[in-house]
Amino acid sequence: MPSFESFHVVGDRVLIRPERGEARTEAGLILPASVRAKDxxxxxxxxxxxxxxxxxxxEYSDxxxxxxxxxxxxxxPLQAFAGDYALFLRNDAIEIEYDGxxxxxxxHGSLLALVRPTHPEDADDFA
Structure with a gap:
């Protein structure tokens, strides 16, 4: 896992590790990542x-x-925190590669919903 100590996100933006890979539909069909990218x-x-x-x-006055x-x-401050699971609008995202x-x-405005772990030990450690 990459180290993010020197990586700083600016303004009202978030850095997300997207879900990738195949997904299974309710009917049992497996959708490859190339099909999911169009969602x-x-x-x-x-x-x-x-x-x-x-x-x-x-409070500022000169x-x-x-x-x-x-x-x-x-x-x-933003509503999102590191460790939250987010649903977001894919078209608003910029893809980058960092440390492979x-x-x-x-x-932040492109986030639709957040799922926050109820116990801190359930969250992944990204720091």
Missing amino acids: AVEGGRIVKVGPGHLTANP AEPWAPARDAVRYL ETFLILP
Whole structure:
């Protein structure tokens, strides 16, 4: 498994390890990955998330030089966390290869649903 210590996702994006391979239909047919790639919705495990949505900091003011320094912007955190299973819109994803493995980067707004483990020990360790 690749090390993600120096890999940083920016803004409101998430890094996902997509599900790949064959899938079985309700009728028992096996669909190869090439057929599944045409599906609009795909699933995968979230590996890393960006810092969030960039917004102005309402506490920032340069009119009071004696006040403690504050950043002019701040990030609103994302709803997704590393270890969550996500259903997402495949067309919005950008495929990358990192350390010999294929991943997808997509905006948080392209996530449709999250499945979060109820116990921390059930989540995969991506850190």
